[in-house]
Amino acid sequence: MRAMTAIAAAQGPRDAADEPVQVEYCGESFGVAPDDRFTIGRDADLSIDDNPFLHRRLLEVSRFEGLWLLSNVGSRLAVTVSDGGGRLQSWLAPGARLPLVFGRTTVVFTAGPTTYELSIHVAEPLFTETSSSPADGVTTVGEVTLIHSQRLMILALAEPMLQREGSGMGEIPTSAQAAARLGWGITRFNRKLDNVCDKLDRIGVRGLRGGLRAHATNRRIRLVEYAIAARIVTRDDLPLLDEGGDP
Incomplete structure (x- = not known):
């Protein structure tokens, strides 16, 4: 595994606790304000790696008409998106976007040989998750x-x-x-x-x-x-x- 440090834009990470949306990666949280277009990629607001297979900007978190959206702004890589409990899942293709309606959304994607995971937390979600216990043995x-x-x-x-x-x-x-x-x-x-x-x-x-x-x-x-x-x-x-x- 390559050594890597998640960094924000030149101004440094925001105080995530003050923002309605937080993007969490490698133990760090980055706040997204309502008027922001927060990008994620190789050269973005959240620069997660120098992997040449990763788009400079792969994902964007933004607010449109009162709804938080996750957009795939890349041209090749698809992204797997699920609710925090893993019960609902979507495959977000390039050019597609998805509303962030859960309190916690998990995002997983692969560039070259490396797979990445991050999570997006919405302070006031439209839906509340419920927990369930799996059956024993299977x-x-x-x-x-x-x-x-x-x-x-x-x-x-x-x-x-x-x-x-x-x-x-x-x-x-x-x-x-x-x-x-x-x-x-x-x-x-x-x-x-x-x-x-x-x-x-x-x-x-x-x-x-x-x-x-x-x-x-x-x-x-x-x-x-x-x-x-x-x-x-x-x-x-x-x-x-x-x-x-x-x-």
Whole structure:
């Protein structure tokens, strides 16, 4: 993982507590005033990395007719957006925008080999989140149930992202690296990956299948983005990697 410090524009970070919207990244909060157009990217109000695969300006947070919006102002990269609990999710394509109606919105995107996560907090959200307890032994996503070994496979891919403190970035391992982390053979790992991608594709998760032109790297990236945003795996699950899995 490359060393990186999140910085704001030349004037430095705002006092986020005084603003109606806060963007949180790597333990720092940046306030967004109602008349601001707060940009996020490689060379923006929030400059998150010097990664050449990252747009100079990828995202913009602004207010329009009383509603806070998140806009994808890039030209190539799609962004995964979910509510704080991971129950609702959207794939924000270049040129698209989405209202920020929850108290906390999670944003995940990938540029080159690196995946990033940040969160946006709205002081007066239009909707209030409710919590629910998952069933024991399985993880249910929409109409899909994932068994323990399938979650382990996802966890091995998402481990670098989950290991960081708070929002930040991590690099996704190759299938061979993730298989070795689990003590599995590559054939078994790829079979689990195929099964999970097929299941999620059937319920409408985009980017996990694409025919002959699809690259294995791209679907691993998309799976990690979705799993983190939807809270299929969390930092609390990391000890499972050292406990082994079912056959």
